[in-house]
Amino acid sequence: MLTITGTEEWKSAHPGAVIGLLEVSRVTNNRASSSTLDDRKREVESRLRAKYKDFSRQDFLSIPAMAAYQKYYKRFSKTYHVLLQLESIVLKGKSLPNVSPLVDANFTAEVETLALTAGHDVSKLSGSIVMDVARAGDQFTQMGGAVKSALVGDMVMRDELGMCCSIIHGQDERSPITPETTHALYVVYAPSEVPVEAVQAQLQKIEEHIHLFSPEAVTEQSRLLFA
Secondary structure (H helix, E strand, C coil), rough: CEEECCCCCHHHCCCCEEEEEEEEEECCHHHHCCHHHHHHHHHHHHHHHHHHCCCCCCHHHHHHHHHHHHHHHHHHCCCCCHHHHHHHHHHHCCCCCCCCCHHHHHHHHHHHHHCEEEEHHHHHHHCEEEECCCCCCCEECCCCCCEEEECCCEEEEEEEEEEEECCEEECCCCCCCCCCCCCCCEEECCCCCCHHHHHHHCCCCCCCCHHCCCCCCEEEEEEECCC
């Protein structure tokens, strides 16, 4: 089981923040066994379209969790990407993506709870994990290969090799979940004012989705870390 803590700098910079942690091992991350998850994805899409069918962007932004994330993203002149994903499903009829079951388990939960979540392959992480803040000069290689300079003050995750993820720039290229992943860590980032219930629901839904395609999966830890 991974050791995961928060630095004093993180606690000071982000009072009221919550991090949700779900570590799952012995997973069969096989597309061939994911038909039940695919059925769940279609159910979620239908439920979202029925629930939000008459919503405008301002209506979406009035949802407490969405409002809290957008407030955080606005500090960095960005738009919360889960808002865009939800709009694409509800207003444009798009479907949830097919990446791998472990990734899809997260995305399917995320558009319901709105709780921002990253997924990492534990075998590609090194040593203990800390939740921290970005400092001047911090850089990391983003998924896709682009080298990004972190935005000072952004909430980030580090292992002994460096930054693994930030809220604004997303995940690194080194540790994301792949089709070969069997041991995963999900990290829910909830800045101040995001309801803790959304974080708890996200952890529960991801775990439930994983057991749809990998009933033998073992939960190593599921807990909340408070700033």
